Amino acid sequence: MSNLMTNYYEAAAVILFGIGFMNLLLAKNLIKKFIGLNIMDTAVYLFLAAKGYITARAAPIIAQGTAARVEDYINPVPSGLVLTGIVVSVSVTAFSLALVQRLYKHYGSLDLDEIMKKAKKEEKV
Amino acid sequence: MINEKKEKSKWQHFVDWVNGEEAIERPKKISLQKINKKKLIILIRKYIWSRRKKTALHLIMCTFACMVFIGILLHTVSTLPYFGGSTNPASNEVVERYIESGVEETGASNIVTAMILEYRAFDTFGESCILFLAVICVVMLLKKDAAEETEEEKAFDQEEENVILKKVANILTPLLFLFGCYVILNGHISPGGGFSGGAIMGAGLILYACVNGQKSVQRFFTYKTFLRINVISLLAYGILKGYSFFAGANHLPDVIPKGTGWDLLSGGLILPLNICVGMIVMCTVYGFYALFTKGDI
Structure with a gap:
């Protein structure tokens, strides 16, 4: 458990992930659900960025006139992965929000339960 | 028709349910009206499973599941290598190659x-x-x-x-x-x-x-x-x-x-x-x- 105090970035990321997951499960409003999904995404970025960090090292941009040594720079791979994550989360959020907008225009509500009720009624008719 | 339904075995009910031909079988209420206690239990059960209680139960279950989930993940975090350590398994020979010969191989700093x-x-x-x-x-x-x-x-x-x-x-x-x-x-x-x-x-x-x-x-x-x-x-x-x-x-x-x-x-x-x-x-x-x-x- 003492590791939890040194790994506090990862711990915070994991707790944020749980909060986002709970929001995704509990929120009735569809837009709030996707806010929860975005919180989960953000937690993953924090986790990846924390995994790539190395104490007392610079960002991986080689300074001019110096030899490129591994001992001077942090791990660049998680930074690239975070970039991929951001792009995917933006795309998924935009697509799902477009679907939500269509749902709202059709059913006049953002509440998932109400939408399901109305959809069931429509199915019967 | 009712007789037919009764003749079906549990397995057949399950198969029908999987095929989407039949709604899920609810456990039949026990007809023990002679004993008041049983009636009371059914009433209580009905009350618990009413809509409002269902949402409350849903909330409690979700919170519990998320807490368990966070707990498992926190346990995993506590066994991860130290934050900011230079000997983490993530910084391996791939990173060394990228940094040491990146400028030479790609021309980008x-x-x-x-x-x-x-x-x-x-x-x-x-x-x-x-x-x-x-x-x-x-x-x-x-x-x-x-x-x-x-x-x-x-x-x-x-x-x-x-x-x-x-x-x-x-x-x-x-x-x-x-x-x-x-x-x-x-x-x-x-x-x-x-x-x-x-x-x-x-x-x-x-x-x-x-x-x-x-x-x-x-x-x-x-x-x-x-x-x-x-x-x-x-x-x-x-x-x-x-x-x-x-x-x-x-x-x-x-x-x-x-x-x-x-x-x-x-x-x-x-x-x-x-x-x-x-x-x-x-x-x-x-x-x-x-x-x-x-x-x-």
Whole structure:
């Protein structure tokens, strides 16, 4: 458990992930659900960025006139992965929000339960 | 019919339920009306499973499940290697190779850009394709004809009436574009790159559209230009990177000059690829804004 105090970035990321997951499960409003999904995404970025960090090292941009040594720079791979994550989360959020907008225009509500009720009624008719 | 149903075995019920022919079997209420206690239990059960109680139960179960989930993950975190340690398993020989020979092999001093646009360029190609797909999906879902414009949508075409806001925004927009271009063009020698620069330029377009109305953006950025920029950028990315991958895999001589490091014109294909990615991101960011507000680009 003492590791939890040194790994506090990862711990915070994991707790944020749980909060986002709970929001995704509990929120009735569809837009709030996707806010929860975005919180989960953000937690993953924090986790990846924390995994790539190395104490007392610079960002991986080689300074001019110096030899490129591994001992001077942090791990660049998680930074690239975070970039991929951001792009995917933006795309998924935009697509799902477009679907939500269509749902709202059709059913006049953002509440998932109400939408399901109305959809069931429509199915019967 | 009722007899028939009774004759069915539990397994048959299950098969029917899987096939969607039968609703799930509820446990039959025990008809023990003689004993009041049993009646009471049924009543209580009914009360517990009433709708309001169901949501409460749902809430408690969800919270419990999430707590367990967080607990498991926290336990995992406590066994992870130390934060910021230099001997973490993540910083292995791959990282050493990227950093120590990155400038020499790619000509870009920003190792992250060198990684995403040279070593792992097809990953970034996939990202650009995902962005393109997302914006095309949003176009499919939200784009509508100009004929059925409502009052609310027409409001997005009107100019902003606040003079201060308008003046400041009109001064800021070209500066935002300039900064976006700077970030894109210097992506391989300083922090930044196609994604961040494209997002800045898209923000500039959004600001312009907010203040001057979306009609004024359509003077230079219509649906046709949007599609053309997107498709040409994607094709250019695919062809350029495809060429360098094929040439490299077949041991052909590298004809693309790498340039001297830390110059603006260095890094071989990284600069044109950055421009392609920047254009795609700019179109996508503005496309999302325009489609979500007015439903038309």
